[in-house]
Amino acid sequence: MSLLFAGSAFAAPLDPSADGQAEWAQNYDTAQNLAVQRSTTPLLSQQTYTATEAAIERYKQIQAQGGWGTVPGGPGLKLGTKGQPVVALRNRLIASGDLTSEAGTSPIFDSFVDAGLKRFQTRHGITASGVVTDETLTELNVPIDLRIRQLETNLVRLKAFTGNLGARYVAANIPAAAVETVENDVVQTHHIAGVGRIDRQSPVMNTKAIDINFNPYWTVPASIIRKDLIPKMQQDPNYLSDNHIRIFNSAGQEVQASQINWHSMDATNYRFREDTGVENSLGVVRININNPYGVYMHDTPTKGIFGDDDRFVSSGCMRVQDVRDYVAWLLKDNPGWGRDQIDEVIRSGQRVDVKLAQPVPVYWVYVTAWATPEGIVQFRKDIYKRDGFGDSIATDQAFTPGYKQPAVLPQDDQAQDE
Numbered sequence: 266m267s268l269l270f271a272g273s274a275f276a277a278p279l280d281p282s283a284d285g286q287a288e289w290a291q292n293y294d295t296a297q298n299l300a301v302q303r304s305t306t307p308l309l310s311q312q313t314y315t316a317t318e319a320a321i322e323r324y325k326q327i328q329a330q331g332g333w334g335t336v337p338g339g340p341g342l343k344l345g346t347k348g349q350p351v352v353a354l355r356n357r358l359i360a361s362g363d364l365t366s367e368a369g370t371s372p373i374f375d376s377f378v379d380a381g382l383k384r385f386q387t388r389h390g391i392t393a394s395g396v397v398t399d400e401t402l403t404e405l406n407v408p409i410d411l412r413i414r415q416l417e418t419n420l421v422r423l424k425a426f427t428g429n430l431g432a433r434y435v436a437a438n439i440p441a442a443a444v445e446t447v448e449n450d451v452v453q454t455h456h457i458a459g460v461g462r463i464d465r466q467s468p469v470m471n472t473k474a475i476d477i478n479f480n481p482y483w484t485v486p487a488s489i490i491r492k493d494l495i496p497k498m499q500q501d502p503n504y505l506s507d508n509h510i511r512i513f514n515s516a517g518q519e520v521q522a523s524q525i526n527w528h529s530m531d532a533t534n535y536r537f538r539e540d541t542g543v544e545n546s547l548g549v550v551r552i553n554i555n556n557p558y559g560v561y562m563h564d565t566p567t568k569g570i571f572g573d574d575d576r577f578v579s580s581g582c583m584r585v586q587d588v589r590d591y592v593a594w595l596l597k598d599n600p601g602w603g604r605d606q607i608d609e610v611i612r613s614g615q616r617v618d619v620k621l622a623q624p625v626p627v628y629w630v631y632v633t634a635w636a637t638p639e640g641i642v643q644f645r646k647d648i649y650k651r652d653g654f655g656d657s658i659a660t661d662q663a664f665t666p667g668y669k670q671p672a673v674l675p676q677d678d679q680a681q682d683e
Contacts (some may be wrong), residue, residue, distance in 0.1 A: 309426035320636035333360035459584035485537035
């Protein structure tokens with residue numbers, strides 16, 4: 266026996282065992298048919314605006330038909346489990362279009378549910394694990410009326426960017442922690458990003474990228490000296506030397522950490538500069554953008570953050586994955602600055618500054634819900650609570666007010682480089 270779904274055949278599950286688990290045939294291609302492909306349509310475009318309008322109408326139709334039910338909590342549901350919670354999950358995925366009704370009503374978590382759940386997770390910025398984690402359960406149980414309000418709120422934001430943004434520009438969506446480069450109304454490159462924490466938010470702004478610093482120093486700003494560096498030195502007197510941070514007085518002379526009273530604000534009278542190198546907090550590249558907030562975009566030595574779902578980790582600046590590809594695109598109009606030249610100057614370890622031949626428009630935006638022309642509706646956490654729903658749509662506790670900051674020095678902030 267086989268089931269037909271999206272033009273492909275799938276083997277039915279074998280009888281479940283006594284413990285509620287099921288054995289499965291190995292050949293399924295459901296995931297490929299339900300996969301959410303990256304769109305080449307820019308987030309900031311008339312096409313996205315129109316698609317989001319259509320999504321609102323589609324969601325209102327779902328609402329008129331009764332919306333979607335809730336999925337009960339409990340141990341994580343995953344491939345092979347069975348029971349009434351699976352039925353609730355199946356119905357929820359069908360209601361939102363992540364699964365078709367042809368998938369049936371079986372209480373067994375089969376390949377259909379697995380693929381549908383992964384599709385749902387991808388649309389909500391969650392790693393497509395196929396397991397109903399706590400985070401996934403929270404997103405599943407957001408009522409449809411709130412999703413409609415969220416789409417309507419963001420439609421207004423998108424409307425402001427339906428005009429001419431430039432032949433070449435960068436769009437950085439803060440809630441999605443993602444960056445895209447756009448040329449002639451087509452997305453050229455996608456980049457995962459790390460953005461500001463709830464207490465040190467990345468600003469919404471329209472600006473321009475103006476120059477690139479290769480192998481930059483990082484000068485610790487006064488705010489981080491007070492909030493982070495002094496407490497770290499009180500805990501560990503070797504913190505600065507371990508992290509290759511040098512101290513300079515007002516005359517530019519290097520001084521030793523032992524000359525500073527770390528149980529006072531004495532440290533704020535000095536300048537702290539981290540040496541260049543692959544372990545520098547800015548990584549090997551910094552992209553300067555005109556703005557009154559003192560923030561910028563840069564590489565990072567802690568690239569593991571790009572594998573996390575929640576990348577609200579910085580002090581306002583934006584860390585960019587695959588930064589060399591991003592910089593190569595920015596320097597497209599600069600003769601002699603192809604990818605090979607970029608790699609070479611980084612390998613040299615020497616500080617090199619390059620001014621963009623043509624400043625590139627950069628838009629840092631706050632969009633938590635949108636749709637693509639392919640009919641995919643995307644949602645992200647309202648991490649900075651700007652949608653106006655309060656706690657109606659939950660965010661992770663780790664990024665809400667009152668969260669205790671990790672005992673590490675932030676790796677960027679509103680600071681000027683040298």
